[in-house]
Amino acid sequence: DQQVKQNSPSLSVQEGRISILNCDYTNSMFDYFLWYKKYPAEGPTFLISISSIKDKNEDGRFTVFLNKSAKHLSLHIVPSQPGDSAVYFCAASEGAGSYQLTFGKGTKLSVIP
Amino acid sequence: SQTIHQWPATLVQPVGSPLSLECTVEGTSNPNLYWYRQAAGRGLQLLFYSVGIGQISSEVPQNLSASRPQDRQFILSSKKLLLSDSGFYLCAGDGFYNSPLHFGNGTRLTVT
Numbered sequence: 001d002q003q004v005k006q007n008s009p010s011l012s013v014q015e016g017r018i019s020i021l022n023c024d025y026t027n028s029m030f031d032y033f034l035w036y037k038k039y040p041a042e043g044p045t046f047l048i049s050i051s052s053i054k055d056k057n058e059d060g061r062f063t064v065f066l067n068k069s070a071k072h073l074s075l076h077i078v079p080s081q082p083g084d085s086a087v088y089f090c091a092a093s094e095g096a097g098s099y100q101l102t103f104g105k106g107t108k109l110s111v112i113p
Numbered sequence: 114s115q116t117i118h119q120w121p122a123t124l125v126q127p128v129g130s131p132l133s134l135e136c137t138v139e140g141t142s143n144p145n146l147y148w149y150r151q152a153a154g155r156g157l158q159l160l161f162y163s164v165g166i167g168q169i170s171s172e173v174p175q176n177l178s179a180s181r182p183q184d185r186q187f188i189l190s191s192k193k194l195l196l197s198d199s200g201f202y203l204c205a206g207d208g209f210y211n212s213p214l215h216f217g218n219g220t221r222l223t224v225t
Binding site: 004006034036041042043044045046049089091101103104105106 | 117119122149154155156157158159203205213214215216217218219221
């Protein structure tokens with residue numbers, strides 16, 4: 001049973017445009033959500049997180065939106081840059097304890113110059 | 114900041130051979146440590162986590178085991194590898210309750 005779903009395995013976006021990566025979850029107990037970015041042959045790196053008490057968190061070009069009623073979150077990257085090309089993983093937990101993280105399968109973003 | 118060291122970066126092993134992957138942590142004391150695996154076309158699957166020396170919790174029953182002989186050392190092992198053990202193995206750690214997980218650069222294991 002996949003509790004965190006990233007239904008788009010890949011996404012291509014022109015440089016300078018907005019990238020929107022989506023994530024859905026089924027476990028209503030999840031209340032802390034994270035996005036990780038992964039380059040080939042490297043470990044994932046933390047990008048941004050959001051707690052369920054918020055519906056938006058922004059960090060520079062990256063914004064995460066949370067819709068608790070729809071059990072949906074999204075990552076917006078504006079403007080997209082070629083260096084953003086990577087695999088993005090959505091993760092969720094019941095509370096902020098890391099060992100509870102459940103990851104999605106990832107979405108491969110390609111930003112075309 | 115916290116650094117997670119993993120080696121080797123790539124490994125090719127025959128079926129039935131043993132495995133030992135080592136992970137060490139710098140920059141924090143008493144971290145929670147984790148082993149994840151990313152198999153082809155799948156997300157990151159938590160295999161083991163450890164909250165302290167000698168304390169191991171297994172999330173998925175399998176052919177693998179983990180040990181934590183020292184505070185900053187976490188080892189993933191197998192006595193006999195299976196083809197299905199192929200994948201990308203990631204060690205991760207956190208030092209504080211609210212800190213995000215920090216990952217090492219992983220080991221690409223191919224079992225032939």
